[in-house]
Amino acid sequence: MELLGVIVGISLKALIFIIGMFLGAAYLTWIERKFAGHIQQRPGPLHVGYHGLLQPIADALKVLTKEDLVPDGVDKFLFYLASLMAFVPAIMILAVVPFGEPFNIFGLEIKPYITDLNIALILALAFGSISIYGVIFAGWASNSKYPMIGGLRKAAVLIGYEVALGFAMVGPIMQAGSFSLKEIVEAQSSYWFIIPNILGFVVILFAILAETGRTPFDVQEAEAELVSGYNTEYTAMKFGLFPLAEWYIATFVLSAIAVILFFGGWQPFPLLGWLPIPGIVWFFIKVFALFMFFLWVHWTLPRYRVDQITELAWKVMLPLALANIFIVALWVIIVG
């Protein structure tokens, strides 16, 4: 009976997380379009609803009702699998992201996270690496040259940045002494891990930009060169899942992980702890700020060449991540 309760509770929570993430991602598209518009001195969506607030719903309906074309000559199995492979792992990372401390409503303890694994960070990294298969499968299965080039470019970029990302995450782990994201947040109650880990944070910023294919590193889409990159041959919702997964869900989830690692998760801002704001709100404020920073970078910078990106990954980011580990090790020895 207890097992049944746990299963029902977890499935309910997972459902809430997935639906919430879907709706959230839909409205992140609205935020991105508004932000991009205003950066270019135009208002963005304005017509559907108040200031275009219903635009994501209209877009979703449009994408869902469009004709779903599968071109001749594609590898059908991989072609279908690819859109799911890009999307599912991105949302799976949510399982280990803690949004706040457990709280009580009507005597019922509610944990605002699905599970608190002791290997949470490794799981997140693993799912992050799986989502790359979506892009590579899409590039391969499309049987077309532009997706192929896009997929391989993404693979080349990802190999470099996954390594740097993994090493950059070591700093906070060393300080907290745990892989569990919840324990990492709890270890930051006195000061945030950004202080000794500033190099690690820089590496993570670049790695997230590269991993989610946002602009300075958007070689896999490179619309001026590759039509639309790996998703050129996709239509309708299969197409819609790619940007949704990469640009919104992955960026959001990786921002959440970066906030947990470096900015104290749901801990309040320094000197603002007296404000009556619950931890979960602090968490979302931080994640949203980081997300907006990525949008800001995206809509400002031009694209790097592929060789420059991989060069940056191996020659700059990886040594920086290693240096970060060294600095944090000294910090742990000296400060404790």
Add this chain to the structure above:
Amino acid sequence: MAVKIKYLERPKLTNKERILFIDFIKGMQITIKNFFKKTITTAYPYEKLTPPKRFRGTHGHRIKDGKEPPSFKVLEKFLEIKDGESRCVACYMCQQACPVPELFKIEAEQLPNGKKRLKRFDMNLLNCMYCGLCTEACPVDCIIMTDEYETASYTRANCVIHLDDMVERAKDYDKRRFNEPDRIWIDDKERSKLWGQIKWSNN
């Protein structure tokens, strides 16, 4: 002749620029400044911009209302034109000046009293390139280009304009904008203030 190629050195970054991503920060300053600026777009179907007076939009026919140029006085006696009618003298100058002359369909007839009268003045705007040569050729300042620019239509037939609707269009246009100065440049005074005086040679 062999083409000479000049190779230029790429400007080197200083270490400070390299480490602190100064270029990135400069770019991001510009975008965030733009973010807080007012938008410069127009919500088109709801807000419409008025083009300058010299804008070359759909054609109109000015009417005989006493504001004609002197050349009209000379030609007037050969024509049967009442007040409020198009002042066109059917001279075909517009068609002569037009790069696509077949878009005009102008017909005039001779009345029993010997005077000339305009019967038909059609323009097929599907072929018109809106160059404005017809308005410059007109000796009586009759054919003009108004500031109307919404010329799209569901049928090809609607793209042909006729004498009566051209007269109406010009009437409306003159009522709104006849007295507006016909220049888009700023005054000489302001210009000399901005960019200095011009100097003629002393002979």
